[in-house]
Amino acid sequence: MTRISVKVDGTVYQDEVEPRLLLIHYLRDRLGLTGTPIGCDTSNCGACTVDLDGASVKSCSVLAVQADGSEVTTVQGLARDGEWTALQHAFHERHALQCGYCTPGMLMAARDLLRDNARPTPDEVRHALEGNLCRCTGYQNIVRAVLDAAETAEQGVAT
Amino acid sequence: MSEVGTARLRKEDARLLTGQTRWTDNIDATGMLHLAVLRSPMAHARVDRVDVSPALERPGVVAAFSGADLAEGMGSLPCAWPVTEDIVLPDHPPIATSEVRFAGDPVAVVVARDRYAAADALEAVEVEYTPLPPVLDLEEALAEGAPLVHSDKGTNRCYDWPLRTGEDFAEVRRRAEVTLKRRYHQQRLIPNAMEPRAVVVTPTAASDEYTVHSSTQIPHILRVMLAVVTGVPEHKLRVVAPDVGGGFGSKLQVYGEEAITLAVARRLGRPVKWTESRSEGYLATHHGRGMIQDIEIAANRDGTLLGLKADLLVDMGAYLMLVTPGIPILGAFMYPGIYKMGSYELNVTGVFTTRTPTDAYRGAGRPEATYAIERIMDELADELGLDPVELRRRNWIRHEEFPYTTIAGLTYDSGNYEAATDKALALFDYDKLRAEQADRNQRGDTVRLGIGVSTYTEMCGLAPSRVLRDLRYAAGGWEAASVRMLPTGKVEVVTGTSPHGQGHATSWSQIAADVLGVPFDDVQVVHGDTRAAPQGMDTYGSRSLVVGGTAVHHAATKVVDKARKVAAHLLEANEGDLEFTDGVFSVKGSPDARRTIQEIAFETFTSHDLPDGVEPTINAGHLTDPDNFSYPHGTHLCAVEVDTETGQTRIRSYVAVDDVGRVINPLIVEGQVHGGLAQGIAQALYEEAVYDEEGNLVSGTMADYLVPAAPDLPEFVTDRTETPATTNPLGVKGVGEAGTIASTPAVVGAIVDALRPLGVRDLRMPCTPERVWQALKEASA
Numbered sequence: 030m031t032r033i034s035v036k037v038d039g040t041v042y043q044d045e046v047e048p049r050l051l052l053i054h055y056l057r058d059r060l061g062l063t064g065t066p067i068g069c070d071t072s073n074c075g076a077c078t079v080d081l082d083g084a085s086v087k088s089c090s091v092l093a094v095q096a097d098g099s100e101v102t103t104v105q106g107l108a109r110d111g112e113w114t115a116l117q118h119a120f121h122e123r124h125a126l127q128c129g130y131c132t133p134g135m136l137m138a139a140r141d142l143l144r145d146n147a148r149p150t151p152d153e154v155r156h157a158l159e160g161n162l163c164r165c166t167g168y169q170n171i172v173r174a175v176l177d178a179a180e181t182a183e184q185g186v187a188t
Numbered sequence: 189m190s191e192v193g194t195a196r197l198r199k200e201d202a203r204l205l206t207g208q209t210r211w212t213d214n215i216d217a218t219g220m221l222h223l224a225v226l227r228s229p230m231a232h233a234r235v236d237r238v239d240v241s242p243a244l245e246r247p248g249v250v251a252a253f254s255g256a257d258l259a260e261g262m263g264s265l266p267c268a269w270p271v272t273e274d275i276v277l278p279d280h281p282p283i284a285t286s287e288v289r290f291a292g293d294p295v296a297v298v299v300a301r302d303r304y305a306a307a308d309a310l311e312a313v314e315v316e317y318t319p320l321p322p323v324l325d326l327e328e329a330l331a332e333g334a335p336l337v338h339s340d341k342g343t344n345r346c347y348d349w350p351l352r353t354g355e356d357f358a359e360v361r362r363r364a365e366v367t368l369k370r371r372y373h374q375q376r377l378i379p380n381a382m383e384p385r386a387v388v389v390t391p392t393a394a395s396d397e398y399t400v401h402s403s404t405q406i407p408h409i410l411r412v413m414l415a416v417v418t419g420v421p422e423h424k425l426r427v428v429a430p431d432v433g434g435g436f437g438s439k440l441q442v443y444g445e446e447a448i449t450l451a452v453a454r455r456l457g458r459p460v461k462w463t464e465s466r467s468e469g470y471l472a473t474h475h476g477r478g479m480i481q482d483i484e485i486a487a488n489r490d491g492t493l494l495g496l497k498a499d500l501l502v503d504m505g506a507y508l509m510l511v512t513p514g515i516p517i518l519g520a521f522m523y524p525g526i527y528k529m530g531s532y533e534l535n536v537t538g539v540f541t542t543r544t545p546t547d548a549y550r551g552a553g554r555p556e557a558t559y560a561i562e563r564i565m566d567e568l569a570d571e572l573g574l575d576p577v578e579l580r581r582r583n584w585i586r587h588e589e590f591p592y593t594t595i596a597g598l599t600y601d602s603g604n605y606e607a608a609t610d611k612a613l614a615l616f617d618y619d620k621l622r623a624e625q626a627d628r629n630q631r632g633d634t635v636r637l638g639i640g641v642s643t644y645t646e647m648c649g650l651a652p653s654r655v656l657r658d659l660r661y662a663a664g665g666w667e668a669a670s671v672r673m674l675p676t677g678k679v680e681v682v683t684g685t686s687p688h689g690q691g692h693a694t695s696w697s698q699i700a701a702d703v704l705g706v707p708f709d710d711v712q713v714v715h716g717d718t719r720a721a722p723q724g725m726d727t728y729g730s731r732s733l734v735v736g737g738t739a740v741h742h743a744a745t746k747v748v749d750k751a752r753k754v755a756a757h758l759l760e761a762n763e764g765d766l767e768f769t770d771g772v773f774s775v776k777g778s779p780d781a782r783r784t785i786q787e788i789a790f791e792t793f794t795s796h797d798l799p800d801g802v803e804p805t806i807n808a809g810h811l812t813d814p815d816n817f818s819y820p821h822g823t824h825l826c827a828v829e830v831d832t833e834t835g836q837t838r839i840r841s842y843v844a845v846d847d848v849g850r851v852i853n854p855l856i857v858e859g860q861v862h863g864g865l866a867q868g869i870a871q872a873l874y875e876e877a878v879y880d881e882e883g884n885l886v887s888g889t890m891a892d893y894l895v896p897a898a899p900d901l902p903e904f905v906t907d908r909t910e911t912p913a914t915t916n917p918l919g920v921k922g923v924g925e926a927g928t929i930a931s932t933p934a935v936v937g938a939i940v941d942a943l944r945p946l947g948v949r950d951l952r953m954p955c956t957p958e959r960v961w962q963a964l965k966e967a968s969a
Contacts, residue, residue: 047304058302063214064207066433068382069466073890076382104207117205121197124855127863128689129204130211130382130433155898162890164382164434165689167862167927168898 033097037062038106046093052086053077055093056103064105065133068162075161078134079103085141087134087160104133107140115181116140116174125174127165134161139175148179191698191708192918195855198694199713203431210430212386212403217459220388221250223449224306225462226296226313227471228288231324231542231883232337233317235286235295242312243298248305251456252298252313255285258451263417265507266442268409268662269514271538275347278338278540280507282417282444282451288317289337289506290544291884292471294444299452299460322542322883326480326501329539337506337540346504346538347513351520354595357486357533360495364486366571370564373952374479374556376503376877378470378887379549380895381688383433385473386463387449393457397424402446404429405439406726407686409663411718413442413510418450429716432688436867437548438473439688440728441510445472467889475877476549478503479516483523483560486531491574491582495531496595498523498560504538505545512547513538514661518647518729519553521596525561526605526645526821527583532595542883548728550867551646551925555932558644562933563950566640570944576937577609577618580643591914598647600819601914604847605643608909612823612845615905621827621841629945637840638828638942642934645821648922649734653813667731668723669739670809671700671747675793677786679704679711681744684724685736686716690924691856692732696740698852699918703744705771705785723811730820730922733852738916739812746808751788757799758783758791818913818921822846826934830942835961837873837939839902844930846906849913849921857923861906864927870896871928872935874954894954943967 030045037060046055056062056079067089068076077088080102088101107114116136119125126132135158142149142157149157154175155168163171203209240252265280283294296313300306321335328334329344337344361367388401398420404410407427415422432439445462453460464472482499502516516536524532569576585592587604594600618639625637650656651665668684681700685692697711704711714720725735748768755773756763759781766773774782783791788806791797795804827840844861851857874894878886887893894900912919932953939955940948947967951959 049304054303057214061216062207063211064209066209066211066383067213068384069890071466071889071891073895074382074466104205108206113205120205121201124198124859126201126204127691127859128382128432128434129200129209132204133207136205151903152899158898160897162382162895162897164380164436164867164895165863166859167864167866167904168901169862169904170859172898 031094033094035096036100038103048092048094050093051089052091052093052096053088056088062103062105065103066130068130073162075134075138076131078137078161080137080141085137104136107136116178119174119178119181123170123174123177125166125170131161131163135163135171142175143179143182147183151176191701192852194698194853196694196698196708196853198691199697200691200693211383211433212388212401212430213463215388215401217390220459220461221299221301221456222303222306223297223299223452223460223462224310225294225445226310228284228291228293228295230317230319231291231322232320233288234320235284235288235315236318237316238296239314240296242314243309246305246309246312248301249309250299250301252296253452254296255281255283258283258448259285261419262447262451265417265444265447266413266510267508267512269511269660271349271513271517271660272347275513276341276343276345278341278507282447289542292544297448297452299456324541324543324879324883326503326539326541329541337542344540346540349517349536351534353532353597355495355531357495357497357531360486360531364494365489367484367486368564368567368571369484370567370950372481372483372560372563374477374481374559375953376478376546377476377549377871377875378877378893379436379438379473379476381434381436381438384464384466384469385439385443387446388459388461389450389453390459391453391457396420398450398453399426399428400446400450401428401430403432403439405432405435405686405688405728407716407718408684408724408726410442410446414447414450417447420450420454427718429686435688436550437476437552437728440548441474470888470893471544471885474509474547475505475544476546477556478546479556481556481560483564485564485568487568489572491572491579493527493529493583495529496524497533500536502536502538503543503546504540505543506540507545509545509547512545515548515553517553517659519557521598522554522557522647523561524595525558526585526643528585529595543879550864550928552729554646554925555868555929558642558929559933562642562644563937566937566940576641577613584643599816600645601816602911603645603819603821604909604911605821608821608845608847609643609823611907611909612825612843615845615907616825616841616843618825634832636830636832636942638830638938640826640934640936640938640941642824642930644930645819646925646929647817648730648820649814649818650729650731651817652815664725664813665735666811666813667725667735667739668809668811669736669743670807671740671743672807673747673789675790677706677710677789679706680714681711681740682714682721683736683740684721685727685732686724687727687732690732695733695852695856696737699737699740700744703741703748705768730924733920734818734916734922735812735814737852737918737920739810741917742812743808743810746810747806750806750808751785753799753802754788754791755783758797814915816915818849818915820846820848820921820923820926822926822930824930824934826938828935828938828942830939830960832946832964835957835964837955837960839935842902843905844927845909846923846926847909847911848923848926850910850919851908852920858906860923861927862904864925865904865931866896866901868928868931869901869935872932872953872955874900876954
């Protein structure tokens with residue numbers, strides 16, 4: 030067992046974990062933060078994407094011990110005081126989710142993209158989301174939503 | 189303002205966008221145990237010995253069971269659609285006891301305190317197998333002396349299902365000026381709902397009661413079937429489908445793991461959870477498609493169709509799941525498509541193989557049928573030197589001919605193929621693209637342009653119960669709804685449909701709000717729980733809106749009817765003198781004499797002054813059994829660029845004009861079309877479940893099975909025509925499967941069209957660069 034300290038969605042957690050425990054299982058099973066789902070076991074689908082120290086990562090490919098001393102943001106930490114981010118609003122308005130299972134990962138990956146590239150082209154959005162699979166939307170509305178959010182963010186609303 | 193037709197943003201989104209979700213795998217319970225399943229590593233083998241005892245010594249393990257341990261009291265998994273009287277129905281134990289019949293067939297389970305411990309302990313279970321020959325090729329499986337999937341049945345032939353209608357096809361073939369014969373392959377697909385399957389069973393052991401949370405499309409059907417399979421009495425079972433992360437047919441099922449988890453929770457008296465991993469799901473969640481189609485068409489030189497013959501060999505896989513044999517029967521009526529002809533002959537042969545069972549996958553039988561007719565229409569157009577759109581025009585049912593009974597015996601109530609096609613052609617800029625194609629061909633461009641067209645119809649709104657009886661389906665096609673006005677005037681709608689991404693809460697609210705004249709936000713929709721929504725037939729086959737939405741409409745209308753009685757009483761007027769607009773009853777000619785429906789709801793709650801014979805409160809239930817299926821249709825056009833040097837296909841433009849009848853929520857309709865297109869295009873270009881010659885699933889993970897990502901799919905242009913259904917009061921037809929059904933032939937047709945000048949006549953799906961390149965090489969040889 031290894032001792033870790035991780036800040037998740039603004040709260041610091043101190044825990045003893047098995048070295049092999051995946052970050053996604055730590056978040057879901059230990060912390061009860063079930064907003065981030067698991068979609069595959071080969072790091073292909075991206076459903077479990079979270080933000081780790083300012084970069085989006087697939088939390089099924091990171092060990093909990095690797096997150097020691099880090100700050101993690103999940104979909105549950107996006108809204109501030111109940112106020113959604115521009116991306117969340119855009120996903121809602123563009124109908125960019127159906128079953129919603131891929132949505133947390135999509136939001137986190139899109140957020141990372143917009144941090145690096147504030148005004149992406151549609152192709153750049155599609156490429157940035159390549160590691161996040163969606164089976165419901167055909168991606169079109171997701172791409173539209175990300176472009177909308179980029180536009181809103183330029184007007185000073187947080188993504 | 190009418191709610192129906194408005195692009196309302198979804199009620200469902202808030203929790204999905206903030207991670208406040210209730211996926212089955214999120215469910216936790218005190219003392220909950222985790223179940224893991226050991227699966228057969230080979231396609232076909234005798235199970236000689238299973239010893240679970242070494243697993244019991246592993247840390248955290250609470251119990252372990254072999255198939256034999258669990259067999260007592262456990263029935264066979266159900267097949268609810270024995271399509272013929274003499275169908276071969278093999279026994280289907282939820283967990284194998286003496287023989288495994290596909291790679292992934294369960295042989296033992298381990299139950300532990302956490303999921304890691306359960307997975308670890310599987311390694312300790314000892315199993316001895318004697319390999320048996322796999323059965324993989326559909327034609328060889330039917331040959332004399334072939335190895336048998338179910339040796340006690342003496343055959344791999346599951347059933348033959350014939351349909352012959354109109355003139356004798358042999359006669360038509362003799363008379364026809366042109367006949368064409370083609371063989372098409374429908375590759376196996378893995379449905380890939382983003383949420384893996386999961387089940388959590390929470391017992392109240394003292395009273396033998398169980399709550400089963402499952403990632404299912406069919407909580408009501410599952411409840412009945414789990415009772416039958418496990419022997420837990422139905423009234424002691426509550427099945428809940430919480431948030432469900434997609435289904436596409438793969439969760440229209442009664443799975444062994446659901447029965448096993450229930451049986452284990454019952455034995456241990458503790459909550460038990462099983463969640464599949466994706467690669468486990470690839471083995472054990474049912475697959476879709478899997479069919480060889482021999483198609484023959486007969487026509488005259490002017491393009492007039494005379495008849496169609498289809499022989500289908502369908503891969504059942506190792507067992508018959510809930511509706512496995514019925515899937516091709518859903519398609520059987522659709523091979524003639526939207527075309528008039530005088531003769532139709534079909535034979536479906538179901539074949540057992542040692543592969544994962546097949547069952548419903550988005551469209552279920554209808555994509556297969558549409559692919560065959562649309563592809564062979566393209567070939568016929570080429571043979572006759574006609575434009576493929578023109579050939580279709582010469583044969584389709586004209587708008588003024590509806591209602592029209594097809595050669596397959598279906599009565600299409602309404603449609604307008606001309607309008608949809610004209611709109612699609614205009615949006616696509618068809619003539620300009622044809623000119624560019626000719627130019628590229630003439631120049632010998634290495635990147636060829638091809639155009640594909642699909643003028644499809646489908647059969648939605650499953651279904652009149654009497655028709656299902658005639659098809660030997662062991663359930664009804666009705667749907668339930670109830671509408672309750674609460675004392676404060678808010679509304680609860682309870683539906684028997686069980687959504688998994690389709691947005692029922694939003695659309696059903698729109699329907700109820702319009703009928704009742706209440707605000708959209710004042711309606712709450714309850715679904716997916718056999719206790720809260722006790723009756724229903726669930727969600728599949730684009731039936732929810734057509735049947736379930738209609739039930740909501742009728743139940744809400746009954747509420748208004750009762751409210752009208754009360755309003756008339758309170759206003760001292762005759763019911764016939766009351767007008768009801770935007771939720772307000774008023775007396776004709778005396779606009780000040782009025783009561784809102786919310787006021788009436790409160791009056792019925794206090795019950796202080798109700799007319800004689802009227803019961804307190806306003807709730808109304810309605811069960812709808814439809815008179816007919818519904819028949820959405822549309823025209824899809826696809827332009828592809830195919831690089832003849834690499835075999836790479838790029839979709840350059842895609843236009844979909846769908847007619848799904850009246851639209852409740854255009855936002856949701858467009859979203860459904862997009863998603864459907866993605867799945868249909870994926871069949872054309874990317875996806876295939878591949879087995880090796882031993883029967884192992886080679887495409888066993890998402891790394892080996894190409895689910896398209898955002899860069900793989902184009903921007904779609906979608907539009908609509910609106911020809912209301914005449915068979916339900918809403919005029920709706922269903923939309924969930926349209927995009928999938930229409931797009932596959934449009935895309936493959938486009939690729940073949942691009943390569944036809946180079947000698948390519950057909951391509952097997954998925955049309956990967958390698959396959960295209962090979963076809964070009966063979967054509968030039």
